[in-house]
Amino acid sequence: EAEEQRARIIVLRAQPGTKVWCAGHDLRDLNPSALEDENLSLEVCRKIQASPLPVIAAVEGQVFGGGLLLLLCCDLVVATKDASVAFTANKLGIPLEPHWYAYLISTVGLHMAKQLLLTAAPIRAEDAHRCGLYNRLVAASELDASVAEFAEQIIACSPTGLAHSKRALNSIAWQLALSDVEQAEISQESARLLANSDVKERIAALWKSIQ
Numbered sequence: 643e644a645e646e647q648r649a650r651i652i653v654l655r656a657q658p659g660t661k662v663w664c665a666g667h668d669l670r671d672l673n674p675s676a677l678e679d680e681n682l683s684l685e686v687c688r689k690i691q692a693s694p695l696p697v698i699a700a701v702e703g704q705v706f707g708g709g710l711l712l713l714l715c716c717d718l719v720v721a722t723k724d725a726s727v728a729f730t731a732n733k734l735g736i737p738l739e740p741h742w743y744a745y746l747i748s749t750v751g752l753h754m755a756k757q758l759l760l761t762a763a764p765i766r767a768e769d770a771h772r773c774g775l776y777n778r779l780v781a782a783s784e785l786d787a788s789v790a791e792f793a794e795q796i797i798a799c800s801p802t803g804l805a806h807s808k809r810a811l812n813s814i815a816w817q818l819a820l821s822d823v824e825q826a827e828i829s830q831e832s833a834r835l836l837a838n839s840d841v842k843e844r845i846a847a848l849w850k851s852i853q
Contacts, residue, residue: 650797652693653789654716655700658782663701663725666708683708690715691812694805696796700789701725702782704764713775714745717808720788721767721776728764734848735841737832740825741816748815750775 656663666683690697690712699713701721710729713719731738738746746755750773758765771779780788796804820828835841 649695650801651793652690652695652697653700653793654697654712655789656703658702660703663703663705664709664712665706666711681708683711687711687715694801694808696804696808698789698792700785701776702785704728706730710746710758710775711742714742714749718792719776720778720780720785720792721770722782722785723767723779724782725767725770725776725779726764727758727767727770727775728762729758730762732759733762734844735835735838736845737835739832740820740828744817745815 687708696717697715699716699719699721701713701719703722703725705713705725705727707728707730710727713727743755746758750758754765754769754773757763765773767776767779770776777792778788
């Protein structure tokens with residue numbers, strides 16, 4: 643829709659003052675009998691990556707779960723100082739596809755990726771900025787102005803040049819240093835994990851608690 647309206651840039655922003663910017667997949671949709679259904683959060687991520695328009699995330703509030711994947715897909719991220727990040731999938735035992743691990747490592751580095759995945763604990767906004775997840779860290783009162791500054795700089799550039807750079811950079815970052823056999827093995831292991839009784843029981847318990 644933004645492309646049809648001849649927009650030059652997309653900004654993702656929650657309501658000002660919100661406590662949670664994005665938590666990804668709606669927990670109420672985590673039906674243990676349908677774990678492998680299409681994930682709408684990932685579909686949004688794919689559309690952001692496929693769009694030729696630069697996408698800026700204006701992050702105010704905490705980021706959980708699939709919200710981190712959304713940040714990875716955005717082209718620039720401006721965050722406020724309360725924008726902590728946690729990837730909690732392993733509390734339930736839900737795996738990622740291999741290319742998401744590659745994208746996370748290329749953005750934040752191996753050790754921070756392991757910290758996020760192996761602890762499922764939040765990291766401070768300062769740490770997210772330091773590891774490269776956030777481009778800028780600002781006070782809440784400066785968020786809109788900082789995003790506007792980025793937007794002005796982007797609009798001054800060639801639209802076709804920006805689209806080419808975005809596509810090339812995303813393609814390079816998405817690459818896996820795995821053989822087809824290794825990638826298949828990880829995908830098969832992920833499928834087995836989703837079918838694991840412990841994972842289904844954890845999701846069922848969570849699903850029941852929020853009905």
